[in-house]
Amino acid sequence: MDALEKMHFTTIDYVIFALLLVTSMGIGLYYALSGGRQRTTQEFLLADRSMSCLPVSLSLIATFQSAVAIVGVPAEIYTHGTQYWFIGCAYILGLFIPAHVFIPVFYRLHLTSAYQYLELRFSKPVRICGTLTFIFQTVIYMGVCIYTPALALNAVTGFDLWGAVLATGMVCTLYTALGGLKAVIWTDVFQTIVMFAGQLAVIVVGVQQTGGLAEVWRKVWEGNRISGIDLNPDPTERYTFWTLGVGGIFLMLSLYGVNQAQVQRYLSSKTEREAIMSCYMVFPSLQVALALSCVMGLVMFARYCEEDQFHKIDNLSKNEMVLYFVMDMLQDLPGLSGLFIACLFSAALSTISSAFNSLATVTMEDLIKPHCSSMTEARATLLSKGLACSYGLLCLAMAYLTHLMSDSVLQAAFKIFGMVGGPLLGIFCLGLFFPCANSTGALVGLGSGLVMAFWVGIGSIVTRTSGGPAAVSQFNCTAIQLSGSITTAIGTVLNSTAVPTSTSSRPMGLQRFYSLSFMWYSALSSFTVVITGLIVSFLTGPMKKEDVTPGTLSPLLGNMLFFVPDNIKQKLCCVTTLGHRPIIQECLPAQHKESNIQAVYTEEEEERQSFLPTYHTPAVEYETTV
Numbered sequence: 001m002d003a004l005e006k007m008h009f010t011t012i013d014y015v016i017f018a019l020l021l022v023t024s025m026g027i028g029l030y031y032a033l034s035g036g037r038q039r040t041t042q043e044f045l046l047a048d049r050s051m052s053c054l055p056v057s058l059s060l061i062a063t064f065q066s067a068v069a070i071v072g073v074p075a076e077i078y079t080h081g082t083q084y085w086f087i088g089c090a091y092i093l094g095l096f097i098p099a100h101v102f103i104p105v106f107y108r109l110h111l112t113s114a115y116q117y118l119e120l121r122f123s124k125p126v127r128i129c130g131t132l133t134f135i136f137q138t139v140i141y142m143g144v145c146i147y148t149p150a151l152a153l154n155a156v157t158g159f160d161l162w163g164a165v166l167a168t169g170m171v172c173t174l175y176t177a178l179g180g181l182k183a184v185i186w187t188d189v190f191q192t193i194v195m196f197a198g199q200l201a202v203i204v205v206g207v208q209q210t211g212g213l214a215e216v217w218r219k220v221w222e223g224n225r226i227s228g229i230d231l232n233p234d235p236t237e238r239y240t241f242w243t244l245g246v247g248g249i250f251l252m253l254s255l256y257g258v259n260q261a262q263v264q265r266y267l268s269s270k271t272e273r274e275a276i277m278s279c280y281m282v283f284p285s286l287q288v289a290l291a292l293s294c295v296m297g298l299v300m301f302a303r304y305c306e307e308d309q310f311h312k313i314d315n316l317s318k319n320e321m322v323l324y325f326v327m328d329m330l331q332d333l334p335g336l337s338g339l340f341i342a343c344l345f346s347a348a349l350s351t352i353s354s355a356f357n358s359l360a361t362v363t364m365e366d367l368i369k370p371h372c373s374s375m376t377e378a379r380a381t382l383l384s385k386g387l388a389c390s391y392g393l394l395c396l397a398m399a400y401l402t403h404l405m406s407d408s409v410l411q412a413a414f415k416i417f418g419m420v421g422g423p424l425l426g427i428f429c430l431g432l433f434f435p436c437a438n439s440t441g442a443l444v445g446l447g448s449g450l451v452m453a454f455w456v457g458i459g460s461i462v463t464r465t466s467g468g469p470a471a472v473s474q475f476n477c478t479a480i481q482l483s484g485s486i487t488t489a490i491g492t493v494l495n496s497t498a499v500p501t502s503t504s505s506r507p508m509g510l511q512r513f514y515s516l517s518f519m520w521y522s523a524l525s526s527f528t529v530v531i532t533g534l535i536v537s538f539l540t541g542p543m544k545k546e547d548v549t550p551g552t553l554s555p556l557l558g559n560m561l562f563f564v565p566d567n568i569k570q571k572l573c574c575v576t577t578l579g580h581r582p583i584i585q586e587c588l589p590a591q592h593k594e595s596n597i598q599a600v601y602t603e604e605e606e607e608r609q610s611f612l613p614t615y616h617t618p619a620v621e622y623e624t625t626v
């Protein structure tokens with residue numbers, strides 16, 4: 001990059017970028033001064049449980065759509081073709097399952113932190129381990145998120161790297177600490193719109209400058225960027241239909257099903273129905289987000305595939321390409337490059353603000369409150385704000401750590417999600433679907449899931465084998481006109497063979513284990529948790545059905561075991577069916593009868609019943625059957 005001259009921002013670009021920061025601050029201040037003025041933890045951490053589905057859904061997609069995806073996905077498409085786009089298939093089950101499995105249980109238990117569930121279902125130590133794992137995951141992830149846009153901006157425009165990190169970190173900390181979850185959600189809405197607008201603007205101008213849609217299509221087609229579906233079953237191939245469409249489901253579940261940042265948004269919804277609706281509404285928006293970044297990669301390819309353009313971008317790192325493309329193209333259109341920078345930073349801000357708020361929530365609810373039961377609401381709220389600020393500072397420190405690490409940021413994010421998020425997904429599944437799982441099983445399971453994930457994850461980093469070929473050689477669209485058949489033949493081979501092009505022999509033994517595609521990390525580690533958890537539970541004495549807290553098992557359990565005779569089912573998992581409605585029958589222990597940890601059934605019960613065809617029975621039915 002140093003060889004290339006740095007590009008420059010005009011005043012209007014700076015103004016647009018500043019407007020993003022000022023508007024976000026303004027939203028923070030508005031919620032600091034309106035409503036309940038952020039005087040209770042309910043308002044600060046859960047937006048008074050009053051949100052409707054539209055803002056919640058936009059906020060849900062904003063949380064895990066950071067600058068990492070905005071710069072990472074187009075670079076991936078540019079270098080390897082559109083295979084990655086198949087991750088869109090994973091969104092179907094990846095959102096449907098959270099909506100109908102995780103949301104109902106969490107919402108009805110009236111939780112604040114997702115990890116409260118682990119205490120209700122297992123024990124306090126499990127809750128604390130879950131919380132610490134989440135904190136670990138989020139702290140690393142937010143370092144990558146804040147660093148990525150600053151690095152890209154610095155590489156291409158020479159804009160001060162740490163200045164950008166500091167400015168975004170500070171603004172984000174301030175509006176998060178002042179305005180609470182309401183500010184976080186509404187800034188997410190604003191920032192998501194800016195994000196879409198920025199990407200769309202770049203695509204429109206890009207298509208125009210490349211000579212129109214037909215020309216872009218011709219170039220990407222002849223340049224072999226349109227990948228057919230790759231059904232290669234080899235789990236070490238980085239991206240195939242299986243790693244993306246099936247492995248991706250587990251990734252999505254760990255993010256949209258059990259991650260505190262998302263669970264907190266479901267819980268802030270007015271009703272359970274709104275929470276489920278918001279999860280449904282994520283689907284189209286996430287497809288749009290994916291399509292925008294994939295198309296941007298294609299336009300980028302069309303622009304640089306000519307012989308004389310090729311060198312401009314070919315020697316850049318994957319994290320710098322997109323910004324170079326944007327600045328190169330928009331140089332004569334003042335304002336538009338500013339809009340794209342705003343898009344990049346919007347994506348980053350909306351992710352780290354969610355991180356600060358969810359970290360403050362779990363630290364308060366899971367680590368502090370249980371030990372200070374006498375704390376006043378005012379003190380607790382003040383402390384939560386202090387926590388949000390402290391995590392803001394920690395985020396800056398993490399940005400520095402990321403600086404020391406070098407990897408494609410998209411792969412880095414997926415590895416973090418899989419290595420740490422996967423075991424968390426496993427422990428929630430163990431609790432929801434396996435009544436016999438006990439607390440020891442859960443703890444050992446979580447531990448072994450983490451060990452397994454770190455073993456393969458660190459192994460892949462040390463041996464540099466993270467799943468298949470690192471880079472496919474570039475295809476040049478003019479070269480194809482000259483020797484089309486040869487290049488097409490190479491392309492076909494690349495798309496269909498199991499043999500990594502970079503190494504001549506298949507990795508064997510442990511080496512092969514280390515080269516597992518990172519898209520499988522979530523599935524691998526969550527299965528490890530469930531299987532180890534079950535084995536240890538059986539060895540140490542499975543949980544007795546009377547001891548399982550009501551409302552902590554998935555109501556779908558009965559439906560899923562429809563083929564098992566009722567009496568065995570009852571023995572197996574204390575679930576029985578009454579007509580078509582599964583109920584958790586005999587599990588209701590005497591001590592829970594009037595306990596407040598029983599599932600909460602509100603006046604929306606009726607509405608919910610009509611919304612979902614086969615569902616959990618209201619609390620009344622517990623009483624009649626016990």
Ligand SMILES: CC(C)(CO)[C@@H](O)C(=O)NCCC(=O)O
Nearest residue numbers: 064065066067068069070286413
């Ligand atoms: C989480 C998914 C896969 C959902 O599409 C996507 O947003 C993504 O690729 N995220 C990468 C991580 C990030 O953008 O921070």
Ligand code: NA
Nearest residue numbers: 062065347351
């Ligand atoms: Na974001």
